[in-house]
Amino acid sequence: MPCVRPDGTLSGSGRALLEAVQAEMTAVDAAKKIGMPLHLVRSGLREMIAAGLVREDGERFGQTEKGAATARPSGG
Amino acid sequence: MTVIEQVEARPGLPRLNEPAPAFEAVTTHGPLQLSDYEGSWLILFSHPADFTPVCTTEFMAFAEIYPELQKRGAELLGLSIDSVYSHIAWVRNIEEKAGVKIPFPVIADLDRKVATAYGMVMPGESKTETSRCVFLIDPKGILRAMIYYPLTTGRNMDEILRLVDALQTADANSVATPANWRPGDKVIVPAPNTTELAEERVDAGYECTDWYLCKKSL
Numbered sequence: 001m002p003c004v005r006p007d008g009t010l011s012g013s014g015r016a017l018l019e020a021v022q023a024e025m026t027a028v029d030a031a032k033k034i035g036m037p038l039h040l041v042r043s044g045l046r047e048m049i050a051a052g053l054v055r056e057d058g059e060r061f062g063q064t065e066k067g068a069a070t071a072r073p074s075g076g
Numbered sequence: 077m078t079v080i081e082q083v084e085a086r087p088g089l090p091r092l093n094e095p096a097p098a099f100e101a102v103t104t105h106g107p108l109q110l111s112d113y114e115g116s117w118l119i120l121f122s123h124p125a126d127f128t129p130v131c132t133t134e135f136m137a138f139a140e141i142y143p144e145l146q147k148r149g150a151e152l153l154g155l156s157i158d159s160v161y162s163h164i165a166w167v168r169n170i171e172e173k174a175g176v177k178i179p180f181p182v183i184a185d186l187d188r189k190v191a192t193a194y195g196m197v198m199p200g201e202s203k204t205e206t207s208r209c210v211f212l213i214d215p216k217g218i219l220r221a222m223i224y225y226p227l228t229t230g231r232n233m234d235e236i237l238r239l240v241d242a243l244q245t246a247d248a249n250s251v252a253t254p255a256n257w258r259p260g261d262k263v264i265v266p267a268p269n270t271t272e273l274a275e276e277r278v279d280a281g282y283e284c285t286d287w288y289l290c291k292k293s294l
Contacts, residue, residue, distance in 0.1 A: 002106035028115075039112035039151060040105060047106070 003044035004051045010070065017044045018053055018071045024062035089195035089222075096120075096211065096219040097193035101155075104163045105181035108153070110217060117150035117240060118213040121231075122196045122206035126158045126166035130230045134208070135167070136176045141233045148240050149215070152180035156206055157191060160184035201227055210236060212243065249294055262291040 003014025010018060013036060020030045027045060031038040045061050048054040053067035063071060090097055100109045110118075121138070123131040138152055145152060156163075167178040185191050185206075196206040208225035220243050225231050242253040251263040267288045268274040274287040282290035 037151065038116065039108060042112040043106050043108050 002047065004047045004053075008051065013040070014044060014048065015071070017041060018048060018063065018067055021045075021054060021061045022063055022068070022071065024057070024060045026059050027061065030061065090193070090211070090219050092219055092222065094219060095217055096213045097190075099190045099193060101183040101185065101190055102160050103153070103181035103183050104160060104167065108181060108183075110213070113151060113153075113213070114217060115215050117145075117148065117215060117244075118153060118211075119145065119150055119236065119240070120153045120155065120194070120211040120213060122155045122191065122194075122209045124202065124205035124207070124227050125156055126162045127169070130228070131156075132166075132170060132174075134230050135170060135178055136174055137230075137233045138180070139176050139178050141237055142179050144237055145240065148237075148244060150240055154180060154182035155185050155190055155196070156182070157185050157188055157197075157204065159186055198224075212239060214243070214247075245294070251292075251294075254291070262293050265290045265292055 003011055003017055005011060005014075013034075016034045017030060017036065020033045025033070027041050028038060030036075030045070031041040034041075036044075045054055045056075048067065049056055052064055053070055054061050055064050055067075096110060098110050100107065123134060125131065135154070138154070142152055158166075163182045163184055167182065171177050183190055188197065191197050191206050194209065194211060196209045197203070198207045201207055205227070207227060208229070208231055210221075210223040210225075210231065211219060212221040214220050221239055223231070223235075223239075238258065241259050242257055245259070245263065246252055249263065251265060254261070254264050257263070262283065265277075265280075265282055268277060277284060277287050277290055280290070282292050284290040
């Protein structure tokens, strides 16, 4: 599912995925953690990297500062 | 243009046992790339158009076998030359009218890039619609099987499941599967390619019709 809405806010699945990568993990682990199909996790991570919310380090993904701020309850 | 020139001008079909054509596409589940499916089997299929009767029965049938495909590590991805808004309206309509939720994404291939790369449009049938094509792509992105059905004929879901089972069984056991094979049936041991191997067959304990046609249970 699209994780980042056109206005830059996160969809429900986007928020779940961003919260999942608070601790760095692989796409496979993120898919297991939130119960989302792997292909959608990969697509969602790509979207969030483009939005500056997630960073990629090899096969592992984690929140950027912007991502951490967005993931906080008041972060929008 | 001569017939030969017309044939040469046609976009080619993808080939078995070669990498499936890469794509990035707009879908009902967001943008997806072929590489997003790495590690899973992918069944990429096309239908002629949204809101058409045969396609609607097929979508409901694909949704019905989706849990079985997932058990086999396979994902479904639909495609037609329609907009994503048409796809969304159609899958919502199927759920509303028939009570069937469509759980897999559908590519909106308005620019026909994916349809062209996979040879899904058969101008002899329709110049504006994709035919009923099925492509089985393995976890390494290799195209392993193709099925083409005409516009008039809905696909057989049992055959798609059977094909997934057959390919996975062949890969896991280095065997082949005979006509009408079903999981649990005997499989074909690859034919020997030397006289020595042919002679060794005799004592190998296989069920042999002759040296070139031997079966075994898994």
